[in-house]
Amino acid sequence: MKGKVFLGSLIVVVALGFVFSPCLKAGASETKAFTPKMGNVFVKEISGVKFILQDTVQNAPHNRELKLYVESLGKPLERIIISHSHPHHWVGLEMFYGAPVYATGEVIHEIREQGNQMLLGLKKRFGEKMIPYAKVVIPSFFIYAGEERIDGVLFHYIRPNPKIYGNVLWIEFPEQKTLIHHHLAYVGMHAPMPPIPPRIEMLKKLKGKGYQWIMPGHAMAMGPEFFDRAIEYYNATLRIVKESPDVKTAKEKLIKAYPKYGAVFLLDMMLPAFYKKR
Template sequence: MNGTMTIVEAGPIRIHSYMSPADSVHVTTQLIETPARVIAVDAQFLARYADEVVAYARGLGKPLDRLIITHAHPDHYYGAARFGVPVHALPVVRDQIIAQGDGQDPTGAAVPVDAVTPTVRITPGVEVIDDIPFVYEALSGGEAADELVIKLPDQRILIAQDLVYHGIHLFLGNNDITGWQTAVRQLASYGSYDTILAGHGLPSGPEVYAELHRYLSDARELLGDDGDAYKKAIMDRYPAYGGAFVIDIANRYLFGNGHA
């Protein structure tokens, strides 16, 4: 396996958290294995890593039931067609994906928007799947304009995806540090979750919130009008973090050549 798989045991379910290698910005797909099925959360950037996730999921011996897309950043939905299952998302996320249109992944492969557009609407609230409550919550502002958070309260697991990075440089291209700090405070206020699943990086605990606040505060201090200078400064301050390529992508939005 090229990616890194971490398994979280939680009573009647297991979470298989797949983190891709650095060339795909360490994006994670969460596979929620219930007693009767497997539910995927986010779809990978590159087709080869999506295929790796799907092959692993099929190997669990239970049907892959659905794919949930949490937000409209291509690294989390370009691989959606490889899963071969219904794609679920908040309506606002679906609309944002459609608005971005056809794309190309980093290898140059075409990604037709029709192949990755969610078709099943997620409504915030509670859905019970195999006697397990899934709590869907929509948050606005931060890493992306709109994001879905999934709570598994009985298992004390919070699937935060891109509102949480763990040991990976943050994508600041949405230019909303204040909104991200607000969202992190809201996640921290939930209080009763021991396992936090990140959109980039390995699973963590609630201590990740303080790490995020510190990084965001440092980024606010260090951001100026020179992307190269910012990259050097933030990497010097966080030398152990991975995902330097994430800074390059964000800088194209912050300092030119990107599209909001």
């Protein structure tokens, strides 16, 4: 019975900023085979709910492909959830005109206050061709911490400590034992986010919850091995920072220890924070 209720339900998570939950009641419609080529794509079906993660950089070519992908699913776009205000999680939202956009009050406030500035910054950095968007779409529906059932699927909205993670929304799907989180840890890319010790504590706590599928803000989605791999990277970072006199040495050692990890540029942005007080 449960399987029937969930059949056809679909959650699409894009660049981890968006969660699309197309309506189950729309009935069967044809789905043309269309596979996105841009970004990392992970698809996992658990208890009749299909989770699709497309981690893109949110420029126009990526967004256009994303839109085609969503359309190819042949289901109405029921809801877009913006997890936090970083612009690569919402730029281009106007392409999905008409879909209700949800966020927490803090995120709505941040986008309203700083959205124009962030959009201009992206245009300056990547050019009008890549970021051709004219306006900031401010989410118009509030999301609160707690549980909500949408189309038979239970969503549990979690707001972790903003002093550590910023104003982000995590979503747990208790019945599918799936977790979407942000600013906690990534596997497959360099992002040593300070402070590390409370993040390791959180990873250990979450590891005990028995999740089957974990979708972090970027990089790779994976099973429960996510936690050990993320903890290992963080421990390595702490060790390397301790034994390295400066950012440059620490960066070289981290790249050597994780040669396959992407987003090396983030090391230049994040490692200096570990040397500030020394």
